[in-house]
Amino acid sequence: MDTFFEQFPIVFQALNVGFLQTLKLFAVTLLGALPLGLIISFGSMSKFKPLSAVVRVFVWIIRGTPLMLQLLIIYFFPGLVFNNPIWGGGEDGRFIASAVAFILNYACYFSEIYRGGIQGVPIGQQEAGQVLGLSKSQIFFKITLLQMIKRIVPPMSNEIITLVKDTSLARIIALQEVIWAGQAFMKGSQGISGAIWPLFFTGVYYLIFSGILSLLFSYVEKKLSYFKA
Amino acid sequence: MAILEVKDIRKSFDNTEVLKGIDFTLEEGQVLTIIGSSGSGKTTLLRCLNSLEFADKGQIIVDGNVIFDGENTKRLSESELRNNRLHFGLVFQSFNLFPQYSVLENITLAPKLLNKGTKEEIEKEALELLESVGLSEKKDNYPCELSGGQQQRVAIARALAMKPRILCFDEPTSALDPELTGEVLKVIRSLADKRMTMIIVTHEMTFAHDVSDKLIFMDNGVIAEEGGPDILENPSSDRLKAFLTSF
Ligand SMILES: Nc1ncnc2c1ncn2[C@@H]1O[C@H](COP(=O)(O)OP(=O)(O)O)[C@@H](O)[C@H]1O
Ligand SMILES: [Mg+2]
Numbered sequence: 001m002d003t004f005f006e007q008f009p010i011v012f013q014a015l016n017v018g019f020l021q022t023l024k025l026f027a028v029t030l031l032g033a034l035p036l037g038l039i040i041s042f043g044s045m046s047k048f049k050p051l052s053a054v055v056r057v058f059v060w061i062i063r064g065t066p067l068m069l070q071l072l073i074i075y076f077f078p079g080l081v082f083n084n085p086i087w088g089g090g091e092d093g094r095f096i097a098s099a100v101a102f103i104l105n106y107a108c109y110f111s112e113i114y115r116g117g118i119q120g121v122p123i124g125q126q127e128a129g130q131v132l133g134l135s136k137s138q139i140f141f142k143i144t145l146l147q148m149i150k151r152i153v154p155p156m157s158n159e160i161i162t163l164v165k166d167t168s169l170a171r172i173i174a175l176q177e178v179i180w181a182g183q184a185f186m187k188g189s190q191g192i193s194g195a196i197w198p199l200f201f202t203g204v205y206y207l208i209f210s211g212i213l214s215l216l217f218s219y220v221e222k223k224l225s226y227f228k229a
Numbered sequence: 230m231a232i233l234e235v236k237d238i239r240k241s242f243d244n245t246e247v248l249k250g251i252d253f254t255l256e257e258g259q260v261l262t263i264i265g266s267s268g269s270g271k272t273t274l275l276r277c278l279n280s281l282e283f284a285d286k287g288q289i290i291v292d293g294n295v296i297f298d299g300e301n302t303k304r305l306s307e308s309e310l311r312n313n314r315l316h317f318g319l320v321f322q323s324f325n326l327f328p329q330y331s332v333l334e335n336i337t338l339a340p341k342l343l344n345k346g347t348k349e350e351i352e353k354e355a356l357e358l359l360e361s362v363g364l365s366e367k368k369d370n371y372p373c374e375l376s377g378g379q380q381q382r383v384a385i386a387r388a389l390a391m392k393p394r395i396l397c398f399d400e401p402t403s404a405l406d407p408e409l410t411g412e413v414l415k416v417i418r419s420l421a422d423k424r425m426t427m428i429i430v431t432h433e434m435t436f437a438h439d440v441s442d443k444l445i446f447m448d449n450g451v452i453a454e455e456g457g458p459d460i461l462e463n464p465s466s467d468r469l470k471a472f473l474t475s476f
Contacts, residue, residue, distance in 0.1 A: 122325070124321060124323055124325040125325060125327065127281055127321070127325065128321065128325035128326075128327070129339075130279075130280075130281060130314060131279050131281065131314055131317070131318065131319040131388075132314075132338075132339035132387070132388075132391055133311045133312075133314050133315045133339060133343055133391060134311075134339055134342060134343070135307065135311065136307070138342050142338065142342065143327055146329045147328065147329065150329075226371065227328045227329045227371050227372075227373060228328055228371075228372075228373040229328045229329070
C-alpha cells in the first residue's frame with residue numbers, strides 16, 4: 001500500500017473533479033430555483049383560487065416527500081414507465097435529471113420563503129406609499145423590496161447552506177459528485193483501494209464551501225441590520 | 230366654495246353596510262374633527278377620501294371637481310387615481326414610516342420620485358418641515374431610533390411634503406404612550422394655527438374641542454350629530470350624550 005503522501009495528489013485531483021460536479025449542481029439549482037420559486041410563490045398567493053390550490057398541493061407534495069425519492073422517480077420514471085429514457089445515459093443524463101429534481105424541490109422551499117417575505121411586509125407600507133401618490137412599481141422597488149429582502153435573507157441562507165450538503169444526494173443515481181469520487185477509493189480506483197481517508201477528506205470541501213457562504217450571508221445580514229422591519 | 234364636499238357616501242364590506250350615507254362639507258382652512266366609538270366607520274371614511282377604499286355610492290368633490298362618483302363605474306386609470314390621492318394626505322395611527330430610510334429620506338422620497346422640484350429645493354423644504362415639527366436634529370436617524378411621538382411627527386412632515394389640500398389624521402395619538410400624545414397634538418395645533426385644512430379622527434376630547442371649527446359624531450355608519458365645538462358641552466342626541474359620558 002502506498003503512503004498517504006503518494007496517494008494524496010491522485011485523490012486530491014479526483015476529488016476536485018467530483019467537487020466541480022457538486023458545485024455545478026449547486027449553481028444550476030440556484031439559477032433555476034431562485035426565479036422559479038418566485039413564480040411558484042406568486043401562484044400560491046394568486047387570487048384565482050383553483051391556481052393557488054393546485055400550486056399549494058404541489059408544494060406540499062414536494063416538501064412533504066424526500067428529495068432522494070424525487071431524484072429516483074425523476075431519473076427512472078420516464079425510462080421504466082414510458083420506455084423513454086429522456087435523460088439519456090451517462091454522466092450528462094444523470095446531471096440533467098439531478099438538476100431537474102433539485103430545481104423543482106428547492107423552488108418549492110424558496111417559494112415559501114418568498115411568500116413569507118412578501119406577506120410579512122405590513123400592508124401599511126404599501127398604503128403609506130399610495131397616499132403619497134407613488135405608483136405601484138415605485139412602491140415595490142423603493143419601499144417594499146428591500147424590506148422583503150431583509151426578511152428573506154436569513155431563511156434563504158439556511159436553505160442555501162443545506163443545498164450545499166444536499167447535492168450529495170445525487171450520489172443515489174450515481175452522479176459523480178465529490179462523495180462518489182471519495183468513495184471510489186474504498187472500492188478501488190487508480191491503484192488505490194481500501195482507503196477511507198478520501199471519504200473523510202470530502203468533508204473538508206463541504207466545510208470550506210459552506211463556511212464561505214456563511215460568511216457571505218452574515219455580511220449581507222449585517223449590511224441590512226441598520227434598520228428594523 | 231367649499232374645499233371639500235362629501236355627498237351620500239355609502240360603503241359595504243361583504244353585505245354589511247359600514248357607511249350609510251355620509252354628507253358634509255368643509256371650508257378651506259377649517260379643521261373638522263370626527264369622533265365616534267370604535268367600529269362606527271371613521272377609518273373607512275378617511276380611507277374612501279384617500280382612495281384606499283372605494284365607496285359604493287356617493288360623490289367626493291374637491292375644489293368643485295368631482296374626484297369620485299359612485300355612479301361612474303368606469304375604473305379610474307392608475308394616474309387618475311394617483312392624482313386624486315394627491316389632494317389628500319393621510320397620517321396613520323401606526324405611523325407607517327419607511328424603516329429603511331432616514332428621517333430626512335422618508336420626507337423627501339415621494340417629492341423626489343414625483344419630481345416636485347430640484348433635489349436642493351426638496352431637501353431644503355424637508356428640513357424646514359422637520360424644523361417645524363421640532364426634529365431637525367433627528368434628520369439622519371432611522372425610524373427605529375425614534376420614539377412613537379417622534380415617528381408620528383415625522384409622518385406628519387412626510388405627509389405635508391406633498392402639499393396636500395386636505396390633511397387627514399386617523400387617531401394619530403392612539404398608538405402612543407400618554408406622555409407622548411402632547412407633542413403630536415401640539416404639532417397638529419400649530420398646523421391649525423397656520424390654517425391647514427384638516428380632518429382629524431380622534432378620541433382626545435379636550436383637543437377636539439379646542440382645535441375644531443366643526444365636529445362630526447359618527448355612530449354606526451351615519452352622522453348622528455354635527456356642529457361646532459359646543460356640541461361636546463351640550464350634546465342634543467342621546468347617542469352623543471352616552472358616548473361622551475364614556476370619557
Ligand atoms: N376591509 C374590511 N373588510 C371587512 N370589514 C371591514 C373592513 N374595514 C372595516 N371593516 C368593518 O367596518 C366597520 C367600521 O370600521 P372602521 O371604519 O375601521 O371603524 P372605526 O375607524 O370607526 O373604528 C367595522 O365593523 C369593521 O370591522
Ligand atoms: Mg379606526
